[in-house]
Amino acid sequence: MTFDSQTYLAYRDWVSQRLSGPPQVSVVLPAHNEEARVLATVGAIAPQMSARIEPWELIVADDRSTDATVELLEDLRFPNMTILVGGVDGRDTGMAASTGGGRSSAIRRGVTAARGEFVLVLDADQSALIRQFDSYLRHLTEDGYDIVLGSRSPHRASAGGESGFRRVFGKAVHTLVSAGFGVDLGDPPGGFLLFTRDAAVSLFALQTVEQYPFELQVQYLAGRLGLRIKEVPVDSPDSADSTRDTTRSSLHAIKDLSQIKVHDLRKRFVPGKRSTVRAAVDRQLIPKKKGIPS
């Protein structure tokens, strides 16, 4: 085709030239055996982000993929895309690894490597959400929030015929969780998180419980650190769990939050002081334990 749009030209620049300075935005894409859709996902994200003109980078944090996810990405040779492969304890091994730490670990490695002023963590099956990126970003730049958390929109739940019992149950759970855990547990998380870099660094330095849903940990720890979260309803057509049983997920959330709370009470979350954490992450190190601030 001979007609190249501004968006396409911006994309071509992004895939042709390495950024000369730090990016404004880092997009972190955790990936586990995504060979069937990872190229389509990157292809959907790249022109959209490139069209914003502001410099951005893409970080794909592989989570122990055993398929061709990593090879497909490496073949692209995009200068502003970093592929973090396998590894444990935040180290990039540079080769496919049989071990890792699961999704939370992959995300943490990605966020730790991010250089952007803002960090977007996007699930590989949620690429459609990238089109709303600027509206999410405004909550950080104009409204003073530290974190924007996607959640499945209430109208989706009602459209699905949620019963009166579930609505009452949901409100009861919300009250219980708010009082017991200090977490404003709204609708189920919807596949993206956007942070200021400071918030991301502070939170992910504390993320040590790999087996629990990382969104819940973010909600819990953000409350402990005094970070402001803006919950944004999303109506993503590629949400794989759009028919999820909200009652069951609420019960799971309470169970997970209980375990996270116990983990915290045992002082197993790692520190602390933002400046210390920031400096440590800038050196690509994870700080030593100091105890979470109250």
Next chain:
Amino acid sequence: MRIRSIPGDGEHLIELAGRFDAQEVPEFRSAVEALLRPPAPVLRVDLANVVFVDSSALAELLRAHKTAKAAGGGVVLRNVSDPVRVILEITALTSVFTMEKTEALGAATP
């Protein structure tokens, strides 16, 4: 995804809008099946308003192209949107399909 089918005399047009992914493949297949019959069917698939295609959708487009080619025709991708164009590029499928733009959107190219 919205599908609008405009059958013609041997040359047909399908306009798609929204996301074209695995969930939409059955509907697409049933929409184009009758349009790929011999002799020499040419199916133009307008992708101006398609914001995303996944591997299942790409495979379905390839399947349609193969069927049409076997009958002496082919599939032409028309007004390919930027995201779809990029996805076709990085999956190395731009050389497989003929792509064109209508006058309203830009210079037509075979």
